[in-house]
Amino acid sequence: MAYRPSGEVSKKPSYRGTNGMPRQGDDERTLHVGVTEGDVAQRIVTCGTEERARAVAASFDGGIIEREISSARGFLTLTGNCNGVPVSVVATGMGVAMMDFMVREVVAVLPAVSVSDDDEPTAARALIVRFGTCGSIREDVPAGTVVVCSPGSTMVRRQPDAFCMHGPQACAYHVCNVVPSDGALSRAVEGELKTALGAHSVVAALNVSGCSFYSSQGRQDGSFEDGHELGDPIAMVRAAHPDAASCEMETFHLLDVARCARPYGRAVRASAAAIVVAHRPSGDVLSGETIERLERLGGAAILRALAATPLEMPAAADATAAPTAPAVPRPLAPPTSKAHVVKLSYADLLSGADVNAQVAAAYGYEGLGLLLVTGVPGLLAARQALLPLGASVAGLPGTTLASLETPAAFYAVGWSHGKEALEGRPDLAKGSYYANPLLDAPFGRPAEPSALAQFPSYAHPNVWPTAALPALEPAFKALGRLVVNVGSVVATACDKYVVAELERKGSATAGGYPINQLSRIVSDPRCCKARLLHYFPLSPDHGDLGDHGDHGKQAEADEKASAPEGGAEFSDWCGWHNDHGSLTGLVSAMYLDSRTGQPLAASPDPTAGLYIRDRHGALHHAAFRADELAFQIGEAAQIHSGGVLQATPHAVRGCAPTTELGRCASRESFAVFMQPWAQDCMGVPAGVDPAVAQAQAAIEALPKRVPPLASRWENGISFGEFTLRTIEKYH
Incomplete structure (x- = not known):
């Protein structure tokens, strides 16, 4: 690295601390940025190029650079003052990795967060603003505009698992949840830029970062297979975020790493502004002279904004996104547990390989009660054939729908x-079509009177809209059979794990847990029930839980009390519940534009979809791909396994109706419930204490309206009785 003004140049020395924050040299400089304590101010502008960094630094007081650090890894750090306040400009180069080096290594050499007597942080460790260039993906944001990411940033990630030797097999891109910027800092940057450049030249809008310049930003390159024909990333972003304007590679990671600096969300406050050098819809590109002018004037404005923004924590109202920003999908509180979504390949399950560790991670006490199965042949085609028919069923004439109802x-x-x-x-947010996908008439047609009287939901024959929608029956049965077939191998793996775990705990298995308990239940064609779901678009006046009178208000109050961060409701499409059966198979949801009936590339709101609450009360967004099947453990399996397998409460969050597309998006999904026969005994294995089926800590973490097992279940009752008690508690 070179350190100036002394002009001393050192060779690259060996470094220390490879498993933490590596340092090198006698003065303990960071490995990549090459800085040490005292080199960097707490207010920082980060740029992609050295030329832009020097253009910004030209506006230091008197044009004086008091400290200049040039590292062997391509970073340049310039430190001076703006209006008497110390500021630094750091040139990073391009991309996520370089931004990660910069934020982490710069923060490592800054003073620790100051705290109050009660250990609450009183000031940020750093204020960071990225000043870069971008492309515009909006017609009304031309080249020459400066975009401030006041609402925050989302990211498009290329998914390597979507590709195989034959090319992409599924949508190869994922649009991440929005990470908000710091509201007070964004407003300061926006205000100074408007003063310097004119209000007409500055726009506050959501930013999009791609993980690359080419594939994830939708650029066409005939030399490489990028999978754009299965999901254009820019179209996906525009569908999810119509107000997004700037597209580049670094801002999302800046905001993401900043929010993760400890203490969480308080130590580093960040925002970004970017000059639109290319207008993607028209192909217009900005001239070099104009870029230089905007770099000079914009850089000076951002320095002034940083110098004027105090390090002290803003009031709660000031910490939110700028009020001039367009509405964006709701950001989420992060999970606070170590639980994660577990994936297994269908080939591994079929081979009989030892997958006990994966089953434990998915369905054990610390798991999410969810397992994803990849590589299922025929899944994509079967999903495409059935899911759009959910909206078709819901759109049938009222008289036809009434003829398809079965009150009995x-x-x-x-x-x-x-x-x-x-x-x-009342559950008005969705419509459902129920059928047994394996047997049209489990007890004959007409059904045996005794079976129909005792078990009507099991025994009643399927009904189909054969004349009105002839495609429904074959598509429903094909996808249902596929889910059950995969579920049977998942069940076999679960059985093996339960037996091994009971033996490890010293619980008796002879006469207790049969080796094929869950797989026997899944393979019984009489007990299977599938559900095609159509979630209706939410109207703007819907609210998070809708207006359903006093009961709805009580539900809203309960959920607010039980939600993380004391607020945000998550169940406006489907309320919190546990599945009470044994195993539920889920097909990845499809979103449709209700105006055209056409599938959307992605949800208009990336925060919409399935959520799981773990046994520590943490919330997890359980998104999964179109080529994956999800399997959730139900309470019957939890009881039969003596608590070795654990069900988790889950809910479905609707698309926020804050954009036109969000107000028009429906969600189509398919669930297959594999459950015991009504007369099956709901008992724990011999030698297992029934009290361990659901731990007290797990009960305390349940959402308010999810009743604990003990309120509905006694050891040895039938599944039919357990079902009735469960329905009474929920309804």
Whole structure:
């Protein structure tokens, strides 16, 4: 590295601390940025190029650079003053990795966070603003505009697992959740830029970062297979975030790493502004002279904004995104546990390989109760054939839908809408079509009277809209059979794990847990029930839980009390619940534009979808791909395994109706419930204390309206009785 003004040049020395924050040299400089304590100010502008960094530094007081550090890894750090306040400009180069080096290594050499007497941080460790260039993906944001990411940033990531030797097999891109910027800092930057450049030249809008310049930003390159034909990344972003404007590579990672600096969300406050040098819709590109002018004037404005922004923590109202920003999908509180989504390949399950560790991670006490299975042949085609028909069913004439209802089966056969209740209110957010995908008439047609009287939801024959929608029956059965077939090998793996775990704990298995307990249940064709779901678009006045009178208000109050961060409700499409069966197979949801009926490349709101609450109360967004099947453990398996397998409460969050597309998006999904026969005994294995089926700590972490097992279950009752008690508690 070279350190000036002394002009001393040192060779690259060996470094220390490879498993932490590596340092090198006698003065303990960071490995990549090459800085040590005292080199960097707490207010920082980061740029991609040395030329831009020097253009910004030209606006230091008197044009004086008091300290200049040039590292062997391509970083340049310039430190001076703006209006008497110390500031630094760091040139990083391009991309996520360089931004990661910069934020982490610069923060490592800054003073520790100051705290109050009660250990609350009183000031940030750093204020960081990225000043870069970008492309615009919006027609109304031309080249020459400066975009401030006041609402935050999202990221498009290329997914290598989507590719194989034959090319992409599924959508190869993922749009991440929005990470917000610091509101007070964004407003200061936006205000100074408007003063310097004119209000017409500055736009506050959501930023999009690609993990690359080429594939994830939708650029066409015939020399490489990028999978754009299965999902254009820019179209996906525009569908999810119509107001997004700037597209580059670094801002998302700056905001993401900044929010993760400890203490979480308080130590580093960050924002970004970018000059639109290319207008992607028209192909217009900015001239070099104009870029230089905007770098000089914009850089000076950002320095002034940083110098004027105090390090002290802003009031709560000031910490939010700028009020001039367009509405964006709701950011989420981060998970606070170590639970994660576990994946297994279908080939491994079929081979009989030892997957006990993966089953434990998915379905054990610390798991999410969810397992993803990859590499399932025929899944994509079967999903595409069925899911769009959910909207088609819901759109049938009212008289046709009424003829497909089966009150005698408690609406668990055929069409159902508004007949069920969840969280104390009618479930109007979705319509469902129920059928047994394996047997049209499990007890004959007509059904045996005794079976129909005792078990109507099991025994009643399927009904189909053969004349109105002939495609439904074959597509429904094909996807249902596929899910059950995969579920059977998942069940076999679970059985092996439960037996091994009970033996490890010293619990008796002879006469207790049969080696094929769960696989026997899954393979019984009489007990299978599948559900095609159509989630209706949410209207702007819907609210997070809707207006359903006193019961709905109580549900809203309960959920606010039980949600992380004391607020944000997550169940406006489907309320919190545990599945009470044994194993539930889930197909990745498809979002449709209700105006055209056409599938969307992605959800208009990346925070929408399935959520799981773990046994520590942490919330997890359980998104999975179209070419993956998900399997959730239910309470019947939890009981039968003596608590070795654990069900988790889950809910479905709707698309925020804050954009036109968000107000028009429906969600289509398919679930297959594999459950015991009504007369099956709901008992724990011999030698297992029934009290361990659900731990007290797990009960305390349940959402308010999810009843604990003990309120519905006694050891040895039938599954039919357990089902009735469960329905009474929820409804």
